Amino acid sequence: MGDLDESELLTVLTPPLPASPLEVVGNGDDGAVLAAPDGRYVVSTDVLVEGRHFRTDWSTPEQVGRRAAAQNLADVMGMGARPTAMVVSLVLPGSTPVAWVRGLASGLGQTCRRAGAGVVGGDLSAGDAVVIAVTVHGDLEGRPPVLRSGARPGDLLVHAGDLGSSRAGLALLSAGLDPESRPADGQARRCIERFLTPVPPLEAGPALAAAGASAMMDVSDSLLRDCGRIAAASGVLIDIDDPADDPADEARGAQDRRLAGARVALEPVAALAGETDPAAAARGWVLTGGEDHGLLATVPPGTVLPAGVSVIGRVHDPLTAPGVLVGSRPWEGPLGWDHFRA
Amino acid sequence: MGDLDESELLTVLTPPLPASPLEVVGNGDDGAVLAAPDGRYVVSTDVLVEGRHFRTDWSTPEQVGRRAAAQNLADVMGMGARPTAMVVSLVLPGSTPVAWVRGLASGLGQTCRRAGAGVVGGDLSAGDAVVIAVTVHGDLEGRPPVLRSGARPGDLLVHAGDLGSSRAGLALLSAGLDPESRPADGQARRCIERFLTPVPPLEAGPALAAAGASAMMDVSDSLLRDCGRIAAASGVLIDIDDPADDPADEARGAQDRRLAGARVALEPVAALAGETDPAAAARGWVLTGGEDHGLLATVPPGTVLPAGVSVIGRVHDPLTAPGVLVGSRPWEGPLGWDHFRA
Numbered sequence: 275m276g277d278l279d280e281s282e283l284l285t286v287l288t289p290p291l292p293a294s295p296l297e298v299v300g301n302g303d304d305g306a307v308l309a310a311p312d313g314r315y316v317v318s319t320d321v322l323v324e325g326r327h328f329r330t331d332w333s334t335p336e337q338v339g340r341r342a343a344a345q346n347l348a349d350v351m352g353m354g355a356r357p358t359a360m361v362v363s364l365v366l367p368g369s370t371p372v373a374w375v376r377g378l379a380s381g382l383g384q385t386c387r388r389a390g391a392g393v394v395g396g397d398l399s400a401g402d403a404v405v406i407a408v409t410v411h412g413d414l415e416g417r418p419p420v421l422r423s424g425a426r427p428g429d430l431l432v433h434a435g436d437l438g439s440s441r442a443g444l445a446l447l448s449a450g451l452d453p454e455s456r457p458a459d460g461q462a463r464r465c466i467e468r469f470l471t472p473v474p475p476l477e478a479g480p481a482l483a484a485a486g487a488s489a490m491m492d493v494s495d496s497l498l499r500d501c502g503r504i505a506a507a508s509g510v511l512i513d514i515d516d517p518a519d520d521p522a523d524e525a526r527g528a529q530d531r532r533l534a535g536a537r538v539a540l541e542p543v544a545a546l547a548g549e550t551d552p553a554a555a556a557r558g559w560v561l562t563g564g565e566d567h568g569l570l571a572t573v574p575p576g577t578v579l580p581a582g583v584s585v586i587g588r589v590h591d592p593l594t595a596p597g598v599l600v601g602s603r604p605w606e607g608p609l610g611w612d613h614f615r616a
Numbered sequence: 617m618g619d620l621d622e623s624e625l626l627t628v629l630t631p632p633l634p635a636s637p638l639e640v641v642g643n644g645d646d647g648a649v650l651a652a653p654d655g656r657y658v659v660s661t662d663v664l665v666e667g668r669h670f671r672t673d674w675s676t677p678e679q680v681g682r683r684a685a686a687q688n689l690a691d692v693m694g695m696g697a698r699p700t701a702m703v704v705s706l707v708l709p710g711s712t713p714v715a716w717v718r719g720l721a722s723g724l725g726q727t728c729r730r731a732g733a734g735v736v737g738g739d740l741s742a743g744d745a746v747v748i749a750v751t752v753h754g755d756l757e758g759r760p761p762v763l764r765s766g767a768r769p770g771d772l773l774v775h776a777g778d779l780g781s782s783r784a785g786l787a788l789l790s791a792g793l794d795p796e797s798r799p800a801d802g803q804a805r806r807c808i809e810r811f812l813t814p815v816p817p818l819e820a821g822p823a824l825a826a827a828g829a830s831a832m833m834d835v836s837d838s839l840l841r842d843c844g845r846i847a848a849a850s851g852v853l854i855d856i857d858d859p860a861d862d863p864a865d866e867a868r869g870a871q872d873r874r875l876a877g878a879r880v881a882l883e884p885v886a887a888l889a890g891e892t893d894p895a896a897a898a899r900g901w902v903l904t905g906g907e908d909h910g911l912l913a914t915v916p917p918g919t920v921l922p923a924g925v926s927v928i929g930r931v932h933d934p935l936t937a938p939g940v941l942v943g944s945r946p947w948e949g950p951l952g953w954d955h956f957r958a
Contacts, residue, residue, distance in 0.1 A: 298656055299761055302849070304694035304833050305660030305754065307761045310652030314640055317736065318647030319751060321705035323743040352646035363663035363749045394659065397749075401665040407705045407739075407749030409661060412647065419641055419649045491646050507644070 275370045280398055286376050287364075287396075290383035294359035294392025296413065306394035308359050308411060315358075316412035316419065318349035324404035332453050335374045337470040338406070339381025345494060346410040347389045348474035348567040352492035354420035354483025355412030357391040357476070362408050365401035378406075381471075389476050417483050425489035425508035425572040431587035432487075432579060434478035434569045436468055437497060437536045438556065441563025443469025445547040445555075462543045474567040481580035482571050490571040496562040496610025498598060500570055501587075505596045508572075514587040516601025517560040518553070532584035536560045561600060562610035617712045622740055628718050629706075629738075632725035636701035636734025638755065648736035650701050650753060657700075658754035658761065660691035666746035674795050677716045679812040680748070681723025687836060688752040689731050690816035690909040694834035696762035696825025697754030699733040699818070704750050707743035720748075723813075731818050762825050762832035767850035767914040771830055773929035774921060776820040776911045778810055779839060779878045780898065783905025785811025787889040787897075804885045816909040823922035824913050832913040838904040838952025840940060842912055843929075847938045850914075856929040858943025859902040860895070874926035878902045903942060904952035 275283070293300055299307035308315070322328060322345075328338045343360070350357040362382065366375065386393060391410070443465035447453060453466055474492065482490060489508055493500045497514065505512045517537035537556045544552035544559070572589050573579070598605065617625070635642055641649035650657070664670060664687075670680045685702070692699040704724065708717065728735060733752070785807035789795060795808055816834065824832060831850055835842045839856065847854045859879035879898045886894035886901070914931050915921070940947065 299695075299763065303761070303763050304691040305658045305697070305752075305761075307656055307658055307695070307756070309656055311655065313652055313655060314649055315652055315657060316647045316649055317701075317703060317751070317753065319703040319705050319737060319739050319749075321707060321739045321741050321747075321749060323707055323741045323747075326741055326743060349646040353649070355647070359659075361659060361661040361751055363661050363751075365663060365665055365747055395661060397661050397663045399663050399665045399668055401668060401747065402745055403743065405663075405665075405707055405743065405747050405749070407661075407663060407747070409659070409703055409705075409751035410647075411659065414649070419645070421641065421645050 275366065275368060275372050275375060278372065283375065283398060286372055287379045290380045291393035292383055292387045294394050295390065296358045297392060297394055301395045308394065312414055312416045314414055316350050316353045316355040316414060317409060318346065319407065319409040320346045320349065321405065321407040332447055333470050335377030336381035339378040340385045340471045342406045342408055343382045343385035344472050344474050345567055346408040347385065347391065347476055348492040350410050350412035351474060351476050351479030351569060352490055353412060354417055354479055354487065354490055355414045356480050357389045358411050358413050359392050359394045360386065360408050360410040362393060362396040362406065364396065365399050365405035367402055367404065368400055370404065415480065420483050420487050420490040422489055422491050422504045422507035425504050425510050425589050427510055427589055427591045429488055429572040429574055429589040430585050431512055431514065431589060432571050432573055432583050433532065433586045434583045435475040436566040436568055437533070438540050438559035438563040439465045439468040440472055440565040441559040442540050442543045442547070443467070446543065449547045459542060459546060461539055462546050465543055468566065472565060472567040475569055475582055478569045478580060478582055482569065482583065485573065485580055486577055487571040487573050490569065493566060493568045493570045495564045497570065498561050498605060499609045501598045502609070504570070504572065505598055509592055509596050511590040511592045511597055511599065512587060513590060513599045513602055517557045519601065533560055533586050558607065562608060564610050617708065617710060617714050617717060620714065625717065625740060628714055629721045632721045633735035634725055634729045636736050637732065638700045639734060639736055643737045650736065654756055654758050656756055658692050658695045658697040658756060659751060660688065661749065661751040662688045662691065663747060663749040674789055675812050677719030678723035681720040682727045682813045684748045684750050685724045685727035686814050686816050687909055688750040689727065689733065689818055690834040692752050692754035693816060693818050693821030693911060694832055695754060696759055696821055696829065696832055697756045698822050699731045699752055699754050701734050701736045702728065702750050702752040704735060704738040704748065706738065707741050707747035709744055709746065710742055712746065757822065759825050762829050764831055764833050764846045764849035767831040767846050767852050767931050769852055769931055769933045771914040771916055771931040772927050773854055773856065773931060774913050774915055774925050775874065775928045776925045777817040778908040778910055779875070780882050780901035780905040781807045781810040782814055782907040783901040784882050784885045784889070788885065791889045801884060801888060803881055804888050807885055810908065814907060814909040817911055817924055820911045820922060820924055824911065824925065827915065827919055827922055829913040829915050832911065835908060835910045835912045837906045839912065840903050840947060841951045843940045844951070846912070846914065847940055851934055851938050853932040853934045853939055853941065854929060855932060855941045855944055859899045861943065875902055875928050900949065904950060906952050
């Protein structure tokens with residue numbers, strides 16, 4: 275790629291990228307101009323660094339592109355908005371193959387297209403490692419934004435999307451599985467795919483906002499850590515169902531056994547990854563595995579839940595201080611991913 | 617800094633950063649919500665990489681922060697908009713001193729405050745080199761955006777801000793001058809300061825848009841390269857005044873001698889930097905030195921120019937093909953900065 279100048283590189287990058295439905299002026303000037311039909315817009319930004327957020331020996335460039343788009347789109351979803359447009363800054367070493375850059379753009383474009391969002395601009399620089407900085411915008415479609423601070427005692431804690439799958443996929447690859455080796459176990463294969471490309475339930479964001487969610491966020495770090503953020507912002511106590519519960523417990527509704535079901539499904543994967551206590555590992559992955567980019571929300575009791583949304587806990591008065599319990603007991607293990615230390 | 621976690625680092629970063637006047641929901645959720653009073657907003661993004669766009673042995677962290685903010689704000693200005701809010705993604709090595717991070721935030725905050733813009737969010741990651749990715753937003757205040765494509769034959773080419781100063785400052789530092797050594801020559805001192813912290817004429821953007829500019833952009837790469845972009849987008853021929861002209865030529869108005877004046881002012885600096893032909897070097901810096909982040913525009917004849925704006929050339933019919941002349945003659949030297957190759 276070292277032979278290409280900036281404008282030649284742009285002819286590789288831009289063709290796979292869709293335009294935004296709200297684009298007034300697209301790429302090619304000092305900035306883009308976007309429409310804001312309801313007089314407001316959501317903005318969020320996320321950066322991915324080679325060797326920290328992805329490895330080029332584990333991920334194809336398409337997977338890296340899909341991941342960069344997905345985790346940013348999920349932040350817009352977490353506000354209850356519909357993603358509309360992103361800008362992408364790329365730092366690329368001169369040794370990056372042109373095919374890698376083309377694949378990255380292709381992955382970005384695929385995920386944006388699926389979400390109905392466009393790419394309206396960006397910047398390029400040379401550097402020693404790949405860095406992908408995305409800023410994404412969303413349209414609230416007339417609804418109030420759903421913040422972390424709106425959870426109220428009596429609300430139900432709900433979730434849509436994957437829990438622990440990405441972390442399980444990481445465990446498999448870290449244990450030496452080749453990402454190309456496609457293990458016979460379907461769940462294991464799915465976990466590796468999810469680690470390489472999270473698939474946020476993008477439709478659930480606007481749907482839960484429309485259904486009346488009181489608080490909402492994208493689960494990027496871990497279920498426990500992000501429940502802690504809602505608890506702190508809302509001044510409530512959140513009691514998460516214990517994934518160690520019996521998933522066949524007849525005393526609870528099917529919707530109430532989501533975390534136990536997730537734990538059970540991950541146990542064989544934990545065994546395959548060489549964990550000595552697969553049940554404990556799978557429980558930990560569900561509670562503290564990050565990067566699934568599922569959607570975490572609280573809803574008033576009686577809310578009709580959109581498809582794909584399950585109840586995973588309850589919101590209570592903060593007896594002494596805001597916080598999080600697991601199965602009504604304090605959690606004493608690690609909380610999960612800290613982006614900066616990682 | 618390796619001892620701090622993400623939330624501790626945020627307590628260092630956020631206090632110097634102003635809020636945005638258009639902020640509906642600020643930092644602390646998955647995204648910010650900004651007001652778009654006229655139903656549209658401008659968005660632009662720029663990335664700075666340590667060792668490519670700044671050197672930590674040349675620039676203080678405040679200067680790096682001011683530069684990151686200034687070059688992004690200048691892109692919003694180039695559309696004729698008023699900057700309102702930015703998001704900032706930072707990649708920082710674990711070895712970065714906390715004082716450096718505090719200085720960076722302080723510089724960012726100072727320049728944002730001067731422009732009336734706020735910082736409404738961001739992201740942090742560890743990495744091997746400092747990377748600063750900024751996305752900035754602007755308000756068109758009801759005016760149409762000023763694009764690169766609107767220049768018409770008969771228009772005047774105008775400019776506000778520095779030309780060649782940043783490139784001259786780079787030449788001084790590259791020649792071994794210590795940035796702390798503050799040379800006795802006032803112009804040389806000013807060039808070093810401008811290289812370390814460009815000062816875009818932010819007010820000139822909305823002012824020229826309101827005055828009726830037909831095309832406009834921020835000069836980030838070089839006067840010649842960026843005139844070429846306007847010429848190509850507008851399908852015109854742009855004839856730039858030759859900086860080699862006599863700045864005292866009585867046949868031309870004082871406003872028409874801006875480039876010659878800039879060249880004359882840079883000649884002693886070129887000599888100080890060890891250039892064997894200071895006049896030729898200074899002429900080249902004016903035409904091809906990038907990173908000054910001045911404002912380049914075209915205006916219909918008879919336009920009342922805002923303060924600080926000078927005429928530097930003329931727009932003609934593209935006899936055979938769109939392009940750029942210098943003093944009515946073709947330019948055969950280099951065009952200036954290519955961000956990707958740099």
